Amino acid sequence: MSLPSTDQPSPTAPDSDPKAAPVPSPGSGAAGRAPGAYRHDLDGLRGIAIALVVIFHVWFGRVSGGVDVFLVLSGFFFTGMLVRRSDGGPVGVAATIRRTLRRLLPAMVVVLAAVVIAAVVLLPHTRWSDIAAQTLASLFYYQNWYLALSWSDYLAADPSVSPLQHLWSMSVQGQCYLGLLMLIATTAWLYRRGRPMALRVAPVRRVLHSDSIRGVTHSPVTRRVLRAAGPQGGLRIALAVLFAVLAVVSFRYAAVGVSTQQGWNYYDTFARAWEPLTGALLAIVAPMLNLPKLIRTVFAWAGIAAIVACGWLVNGSAVFPGPAALIPVTATAALILAGAGLATAGQPSVNRLLAGAPMVGLGGFAYALYLWHWPMLIFYLGERHERAAGALGGLLIIVASFVLAYGTHRFVEEPLRLRATPALPARARMLTGVAVSTVGVLLLGSTLAWQWSNGAKAHAVGELDPAKYPGAAALTDRALVPRAPMRPTIEEAPADIAYPTRDSCIADFDTRSVVTCAYGDPNAHRTIAVVGNSHAEHWIPALQAVAEKYRFKVSVYLKMGCPLTVAEEPMYKGQNNPDCKDWSHDVIERLGAERPDFVFTTGTRPADNGGDETPQDYLDVWQALSDRGLQVLAIRDTPWLRRNGIRYRAIDCLASGGNRLECGMKRSDALSPVDPALAASDDFPNVHVLDLNNAVCEPDVCAVVEGNILVYHDEHHLTASYSRSLAPELARRLQPILGWW
Missing domain, CATH: 3.40.50.1110 (SGNH hydrolase)
Structure with a gap:
């Protein structure tokens, strides 16, 4: 599971691209092409994916494929934002990192603090060291590597499992965000500097309009691609080629890892990279396509069916992110393409259903729901000394997770993400920021102190006096x-x-x-x-x-x-x-x-x-x-x-x-x-x-x-x-x- 990114143009989000096209409201009837339109259907897809993740974790002990859906969506949204920003100048590495952390960390800090408090109250102090280590790993986005080194079983939802184990996917996504940011920023800088010259759009257009391939350049497909690529077409084409090559390399690496070292492969960022890279490639390619209505409809129905069925079709923990992960990845790609370039009313019926208020609302706090559901499950099982939650217990876990997720989204995420308004005064935003920052500092300090003190106590015992310690x-x-x-x-x-x-x-x-x-x-x-x-x-x-x-x-x-x-x-x-x-x-x-x-x-x-x-x-x-x-x-x-x-x-x-x-x-x-x-x-x-x-x-x-x-x-x-x-x-x-x- 990874972060439900909000990096798509929105009239209410502070991180919106100011150059994005006007956004038709859902159901407005505008069915024409709107390349920069807000994808309400993909918000709904996030809602479906988080529902599947929670249900499969709580009741079935299987991987649903939701992690892979979110990784593709994250690559799609994040790359789209950066490419649009590069049209007008520098990508803004420092500003992007700052804004991304402002979205990610507040909810994470709140949940980590709650887990640490619950661990102190409910778990023996012998468990605190591992909780502290995983808290630090989560805060600094290397939790996946921490788990890879121990081959922790993600499906082993019993009291012995860490309540923070699910945050491996957040680390993968954070690392992929950083990689995409640096890749796009570097490529855009080279393009602006004119090195290599082949990246400039003018030479590309001269070649395409030469007599030798005039028939090709005059084709409707080529004209549409050039028109969609816009004034920065050379940059986008270069990025598309780069993403495609890297995705293929990562996919081959993941495919080998399934058969040689799957325990490590499952958490390996390099094995997972092809999934957000697929989304990144779609962010560039999708606006260049104008698929027929029938193909869009087939893509939409096949995509949603594959996502819902994925958890039953494959044992994801044993085969993802290898070739079997093509099921959720291609299904997500199909849904992205099905609605690409269309306002909500003009999209296939599946996309319109996903753009409905219930799914969009669920997708809005999918991140917080994901953060809360796993700790709730693990602490519940620990208190009851059981391996499975059961029907009623699982329902209680889901309801409690929904309540906590809604509260976190409403009172932590939104005040720090949205600009000050009469309904949200600047004072409220400041107090929320101070409170979360204080909790974060206390959390970091306490976990570091515990790790240091516990490390000083752990050491091998020397020879014991057999008179006092006869042992066997x-x-x-x-x-x-x-x-x-x-x-x-x-x-x-x-x-x-x-x-x-x-x-x-x-x-x-x-x-x-x-x-x-x-x-x-x-x-x-x-x-x-x-x-x-x-x-x-x-x-x-x-x-x-x-x-x-x-x-x-x-x-x-x-x-x-x-x-x-x-x-x-x-x-x-x-x-x-x-x-x-x-x-x-x-x-x-x-x-x-x-x-x-x-x-x-x-x-x-x-x-x-x-x-x-x-x-x-x-x-x-x-x-x-x-x-x-x-x-x-x-x-x-x-x-x-x-x-x-x-x-x-x-x-x-x-x-x-x-x-x-x-x-x-x-x-x-x-x-x-x-x-x-x-x-x-x-x-x-x-x-x-x-x-x-x-x-x-x-x-x-x-x-x-x-x-x-x-x-x-x-x-x-x-x-x-x-x-x-x-x-x-x-x-x-x-x-x-x-x-x-």
């Missing part, structure tokens, strides 16, 4: 647990992570190459290779302690979100992860060549219906390693914190007042009665199964604190401190298999 020994050896404060603390926990992540020895989501490091005794002749994703990684602190004691080397071959696989289409968060396939192939080949004594990797994962399982893909990996004569240590995965299918962090629960048992989960929900890898390994004599969950869980519950040590630093990864406490038990389990001590 409290379960395996019935060690005495004295009264002592939990370590790592709630503030320390996020930084108490496994060593490879700390040492940059794990390939991240965007790294295709194999990254490897050595732990334990790097000069030892015996080696255990730890292979897979972060759930193999979090055993490194325990393996490090064992390896140092018994003199063997631990080599790591790790990649985030990628358990070792031989699958043709490995998935991560429901999306294709082809890098994982290629990375796994290279790792398996390297293991076959380097021949470590044992390969240590996970042997199970959580099952969707509770308990755990050993999927077929794991068996295929065992077979590939067996074919290379490699011995495998398959360790049972530790429990993932889930409640009613919703993931949660131990530190959030503890910060909310829960205790070690209340914040844990039933063992029967996390683990099957018998390790599923045992039966699966019967056909693989080279596979040795390890299960240390009796050192993590009690007989009936998997608590989040054992032996005064916090077990998890997030939803499902062991803290480095607890992993180290597992070393004695891990050594006992490894001894009969390895025979090295």
Whole structure:
């Protein structure tokens, strides 16, 4: 979802182009060509798009295509304004940025402030750091990159999702606005300076009127194009060519990204750029066309049908902004072309319906509605601890969002956007501006202060006194647990992570190459290779302690979100992860060549219906390693914190007042009665199964604190401190298999 731009000529908007053509009122009967006329139908299209976005988010958990509609419209309106302005002189970069921010920031600041206040009141303080980080990312328009780095799932509307996650599209649009502004301003400056000369319209006209192509230049189409292009025709033609080339490049980039790295691709500004560039191209080309009535009618009906159906036709989060996004983009283009150059009364019936008062009114505060609906949804789900709002809950969310959006539009946006009138005195505008500015300064200051103070508290925990902090020994050896404060603390926990992540020895989501490091005794002749994703990684602190004691080397071959696989289409968060396939192939080949004594990797994962399982893909990996004569240590995965299918962090629960048992989960929900890898390994004599969950869980519950040590630093990864406490038990389990001590 992106900002519903208001950059089209309007008799009431202060940002109107003074050179725009007079605007016929809706239904005035003026059906002739009006190239600069206000497009009431596109205001209505904004209303349809925002309605679809909200409905699909609240009730269906799908992407509706509304984001793509708004990106095209934004490119269309913004470019049209800049090109019209360039007809009379400089574009005015500084003035345009100032006016654009004046439209965007007030409502954004109000919503961000409300979210921060709600987070302080409703969320545990362990969530505040991420809210603060995303607040800053939203204010400075890099939220999409913030989310791209974590591959956040935009459709995961549950209490664990950020109430600011939807603002990624605002960042994309802000970046595209800046790019279009600089592109048009630079091209216009070059045109005025006469460099390159080919941009001047006179040479273009001389070529077009030469004898060699006189027949072409005398055609009605060419005359219409030249007439529509106006005195700045050379500039507009140059911009159209430039936009078309850049749009094709961006589209190809997005198409590749769908199949190689969709989690990143979805938020990538460069992958999204072709959509506003399409709108920008239409802003120049549409006035040059005079389509027959029948074609306009077909375009209008096909366009609105495709926009309404888009959310059902494709799973947008998995394929946008790749080729599938042509559905909402071309549909929007069709509706733009259907009404181009006509007053409202002369447009096709679909466009006239969109220009009706209800749709235009909804489109008027679409921006504010978009800002409010997602936080309302997330906070509602968080308070009710549910994954879906339901029919009645969804209706309440939508009504509340409408009320807040209307209030924001009426009392914040309009006073700062419209010029002073008797109904809107200058004093009211000034007070609104001062109030919003004050809120913005307080918001920025508080989030920066929180980020600084929280960053100072988060750090890895060093070696703990085993007498005061027995950790896993409290379960395996019935060690005495004295009264002592939990370590790592709630503030320390996020930084108490496994060593490879700390040492940059794990390939991240965007790294295709194999990254490897050595732990334990790097000069030892015996080696255990730890292979897979972060759930193999979090055993490194325990393996490090064992390896140092018994003199063997631990080599790591790790990649985030990628358990070792031989699958043709490995998935991560429901999306294709082809890098994982290629990375796994290279790792398996390297293991076959380097021949470590044992390969240590996970042997199970959580099952969707509770308990755990050993999927077929794991068996295929065992077979590939067996074919290379490699011995495998398959360790049972530790429990993932889930409640009613919703993931949660131990530190959030503890910060909310829960205790070690209340914040844990039933063992029967996390683990099957018998390790599923045992039966699966019967056909693989080279596979040795390890299960240390009796050192993590009690007989009936998997608590989040054992032996005064916090077990998890997030939803499902062991803290480095607890992993180290597992070393004695891990050594006992490894001894009969390895025979090295």
